[in-house]
Amino acid sequence: MLPTEVAKKVVRPVLVGTCFCFILIAVEAKSSTAEEVVGRRQFSDQLVIPEPFVEDELAFPSILHIVRPRRGDEARTRTTQLGAELKKRLTADLEVSLGGSFSELHPDGQPTTTGFGNLEVGLKYQFLRDPSREAVASIALNWEVGGTGRAAAGAESFDTFSPSILAGKGFGDLPDRLAIFRPSAVAGRLGADMPTRASSRPVTAGGAEVRHPDTLAWGVVVEYSLPYLMSTTNLNLPAPLNGLVPLVELDLRTGLDRGQSGRTTGTTNVGAVWIGKRIQIGVETVVPINERSGKNVGIRGFVRFDLDLVLGERAGRPLFGPDH
Secondary structure (H helix, E strand, C coil): CCCCHHHHHHHHHHHHHHHHHHHHHHHHCCCCCCCCEECCEECCCCCCCCCCCCCCEEEEEEEEEEEECCECCECCEEEEEEEEEEEEEEECCEEEEEEEEEEEEEECCCCCEEEECCEEEEEEEEEEEEHHHCEEEEEEEEEEECCCCCHHHCCCCCCEEEEEEEEEEECCCCCHHHHHHCCEEEEEEEEEEEECCCEECCHHHCCCCEECCCEEEEEEEEEECHHHHHHHCCCCCCCCHHHEEEEEEEEEEEECCCCCCCCEEEEEEEEEEEECCCEEEEEEEEEECCHHHCCCCEEEEEEEEECHHHHCHHHHCCCCCCCC
């Protein structure tokens, strides 16, 4: 059960109702679009690590519920976050995205605070797409626009830039003796988070100075696609197992300076994504990797669907130039 009356009255009904509506839409939809398909493989979307492919997609809702640990003068805080993200291809290999979130923060012994987070703007260029090797890679830049959200809800007043390299590889080219591993795939990110301010005195810290180090952002995803397994064997799984992709995401950040050099925080996220007809639904548990990252297990989930379901067929093609 979510921690407050606001969450119970707003967040849960939105999540359940949206999931139900989108599943009904998916039943009538046509076959999935090709942005996530590389060779014989359809990569699933990921809940934490950004995908290495470009696409036309709307993610709503994305939800996260977790207890954040006490840091300095900040109290331990129960956090529920509801987010959305729009992705649109400008060309067949270039994507722009807009994202945002609404948070409810419940610090121990203090009143609940709600508010919007900062706007996030993304740009991604896919420079590799190799169907024979089921390989895909991109470079990406994310910009968190400081001051566009509510400071009391944790939004920073300064910008943060996050360049990264994203890559994915399926194992459909393994030899016959390793055929059981062909449905497997890996993906990863190597990048950095670079705040434009070295320190600040945020409202949530009670006026105490908080330092903002540059960090190395890195992670890996391992998935096993049951739809891929069914396409290469005589196995016939019932719904919903026939669309399930179990996955594990390791999301890490290592400090580089400002008193945090060498200190790593992050989460292990274990769950699955269900791939339907132009819709994907994912759920993961969120497990901190060490005490600095927290002590409480959380949960996250999303519903994502192809953009042309609501904006028409043209919305599923690049704005400029031909498709793949």
